[in-house]
Amino acid sequence: MTRTWTDQTGVVVLPSGATVRGRRIGDPATPADFALLLAPGPAPDWPHRRIRWPDFWIPTDRADALDALHEGLRRAAAGERVEVACRGGVGRTGTALAALAVLDGVPARDAVAWVRTRYHPRAVETPWQRRWLRRVA
Numbered sequence: 001m002t003r004t005w006t007d008q009t010g011v012v013v014l015p016s017g018a019t020v021r022g023r024r025i026g027d028p029a030t031p032a033d034f035a036l037l038l039a040p041g042p043a044p045d046w047p048h049r050r051i052r053w054p055d056f057w058i059p060t061d062r063a064d065a066l067d068a069l070h071e072g073l074r075r076a077a078a079g080e081r082v083e084v085a086c087r088g089g090v091g092r093t094g095t096a097l098a099a100l101a102v103l104d105g106v107p108a109r110d111a112v113a114w115v116r117t118r119y120h121p122r123a124v125e126t127p128w129q130r131r132w133l134r135r136v137a
Helices: 062-077 090-102 106-120 129-135
Strands: 011-013 019-024 034-037 046-048 082-086
Touching: 011 106, 019 062, 019 090, 034 062, 046 062, 062 082, 062 090, 082 090, 090 106, 090 129, 106 129
Parallel strands: 019 082, 034 046, 034 082
Antiparallel strands: 011 019
16 A cells, blocks of 8 residues: 655655655654664654664664665555654765665665755765765665
């Protein structure tokens, strides 16, 4: 069953047509069906999975992060409302959204420009986040 977002703020459309919302943890938000949380902070009232991902860095456990991103992509492709959130909603969230785009078919070399155009102009904030994206596929 495909569920649509009532509020389109932060929503990006992946190449397959699946949608994912990026946002800041703790900001008021319409409910999602599943969340990938990339920072400490309040957990939403809907199902979620937390990835250990220090601010301005990359995930501390690559395998766990990729497993969580694949789960988020599967759920989004099945029509669930999936969101990705970190403290500021830009660097880690943007990197995760770019990673989802790579897993969904965007060439890794184009992922930063892709997410900056569709989500936030400063998404993917550090050189190591850009380097990590090249190893996602």
